[in-house]
Amino acid sequence: MRLVIFTDLDGTLLDHDSYSHAPAAPALAALKAASVPLVLASSKTGAEMAPLHAELGLGDAPMIVENGAGVLEPGAEAEADAAYRRIRAALDAVPAALRARYRGFGDMTDAEVADITGLPPKGAALARQRCHSEPGLWSGDDGELARFLDALDRQGVSARHGGRFLTLSLGRTKADAMREVATRLGADTTIALGDAPNDVEMLEHATHGVIVRNDHGTPLPRLAGEDTGAIRRTAQTGPTGWNAAVLALLQDLGATTG
Template identity: 35%
Template structure:
């Protein structure tokens, strides 16, 4: 059976350098993947506006997944038919998985007042404050604040306070994910669920092909994506441990950090084998 590979990748700390947000070390590999007609699906905590800009800069035309799996954006015409349960929005077929940001802000306001000194939400920060916190230029910090489905928190409290907060919000129906920098409050969605749904669309498009998914990530909010993929690649981070995984088969770890590790791993795991087929 012919194989079709699809790459699902995190951005911050994975395809983007943790400190500089640059992709230089991965650009040659991206060009090779494009020449091999292997889709690269961005699967990130970033907003739609951030993803559109990065997608344009990297010359990608594939679907992308925003805000830790909250919604998938598929370019109109990418598949032969519009997938079920999607809506048309500005040239994309959009599949959403959870309630809007306003719902989570309301929950935080009503139930998390005891922790109000333990975190700063993106909604509380000015564009300038977020730019200083993240090292992003002011225009990109503005885009980072345009959340549709989630509220990232800059945690200031203790680890015990964080654990208590997570338990509280989880009891109220929220899903709390720890990213490379921020704690993300959202609904019952994650990168793995979105990846699985989109993989099913690729399979439906090409029923005679075997879909091989390769996921790359560096943080615990990537764990669900890595668990669900055919091949999981954990990218080394300069600031934290590899994301936790329960699976043991087809798991690889990069030696290098960020985009350099991204390129290194895909050459070792994927591109070297393509030449032998």
């Protein structure tokens, strides 16, 4: 068996409030002991994820960045931002009344991003170094949102809700990037963990999916894989639930070393 694990970060491997992964330490150690690659898959930028990748000691495992819009190799040079510039141009082309209802990271200062995310100022600056997608806050009603999304769709830009943000991209998802990375790594068995709507395709595509409980957002609806046992839910939140789920799956799959 060639097992590869894919994980969302905020609210999943990282605590929603503190951004700590400390409660997941036993499972992270078990993955290293069993030589199971851990692929970070987040809405975060490559600039944000690289320090965490190094801190976790994930070796040469690639990172899925900006909701699957890009795949970044550790130590790679800075990515091109042509996709991001195209998204920003599409935003500025929608009717002004609708455009005013959306504030993306590109419309904010580092201080504003720090305030709405809880990130430290340096972390907020890294979050604004975007190459593939634009997260932001929507302040209009449902009718305005429908018109806003339609205007963007006509320009080839799609939108996904993930946690607190409405994120714009050119349509690529975490599942698309997961397929690419799984093939590259020769995986025949995959585990995916996530907590938000932008994780659903990844959870459904994996051999084993785990919905990590998140009490700060609307719970994901029941997925088809839950009826077959391919997808399970954690009883505990964030990295505590992540830890328990990963250890249980490693045991179930016979992928432990001890």
